[in-house]
Amino acid sequence: MIAVTGATGNVGRALVERLVTAGRPVRALTRGPERARLPAGAETVRLQYDDPAALFEGATKLFLYVQAGGDRTPGLLAAARAAGVRHVVLLSSAIIEPGADETHPIHVMHATAERQVRDSGLAWTFLRPGAFAANAFQWAPQIRTGDTVRGVFADARSAPVHEDDIAAVAERALLDDGHEGAAHRLTGPEAVTNTGQVAAIGHALGRDLRFTELPPDEAGPELFPHVPPGMLTALLKSFAAMVGTAPEITDTVREITGRPARPFAAWAEDHTAGFRN
C-alpha cells in the first residue's frame, strides 16, 4: 500500500491516477474526501491528525507533500514509521541548491521538511522540481474573461515542468529500487517566458492572448492576494531573478521514466478546460 498526501493537488492527483492505473494499492489522503473526486480505485481517507497511525496502517511507502507551516510533518513521519512505512518520497523544491538564499521562506519550508525526513529514520528520496507549469493557472480567471493577461515580469524565463512528469518520476521512485538517498532535480525541457506561456495557452485555446506587464511593487498584492506579504516580497524577488537568466534544465525526467519531459505547449493542450468558462 502506498499512502499519498496532498492527493488532490497537482502532483498528488496525477500520482494517484498513475498508481491506480498501474494496479497498485493506493491510499489517497485529503482533508475533504467528500469533495476530492479521486479515482474509485484509490482508497480515499480523511487526513486527520488525532490518530495519525490509522492513516498509514498497512502502508509501506509514502509520498509526502508539505505546505507552509508544516509542523505536522514530524508527527506524520513518526506515525508512518511506526505503522511500517519504510520509504518516503518527498515533494521538495529546486530552491534547495548550493548557494541558495537560506532565509527565503520557501527554502526554509523545504529545507526543514528535508531535514525532518532525513531525521525520521525512513529511507527517502527527494524530488526537487523547478517551477510548475500549473503555476499558469494564476492567469486562468483573466483568460476566462478576456484576451489580455495582466501580470509581472513578462520576460521572466523558466522551464516549467508538467505535474504529471513529476508524478511519473514519483511513481518510479516509489515502485523501483535504487532511488533511496537520491535527490532528483526535475524541470521541463525548454525555457519559456511568461509572454510565451500565455501565447501557448492562447494557441491551445485557439485564441490570440497577450501579456501586459505591470510594475511588480504596485501589482503584486492585487495579483497574488493569497500570498502573505513576507512571502510575496520573496516571491517577487525570485521572479525578478528569472529575467535575463537561463533557467536550469535537467534531463532527469527522461533518465528516470524513459520518456522526455513535456514542453509547456503540451501542458497547455492538456489543460484547456482549466482556462475555459
Ligand SMILES: NC(=O)c1ccc[n+]([C@@H]2O[C@H](COP(=O)([O-])OP(=O)(O)OC[C@H]3O[C@@H](n4cnc5c(N)ncnc54)[C@H](OP(=O)(O)O)[C@@H]3O)[C@@H](O)[C@H]2O)c1
Ligand atoms: N508551484 C511551484 O512552482 C513549485 C515548485 C517547486 C516545488 N513546489 C512545491 O510543491 C508543493 C505543491 O504541490 P502541488 O501543487 O501538487 O500541491 P497543491 O495543488 O498546492 O496542493 C496539494 C493539496 O494539499 C492539500 N493542502 C493544502 N493546504 C494544506 C494544509 N495547510 N494542510 C494540509 N493539506 C493541505 C490540499 O488537499 P485537500 O484540501 O484535499 O486536503 C491540496 O489539494 C509545495 O510544497 C510547493 O512548495 C512548487
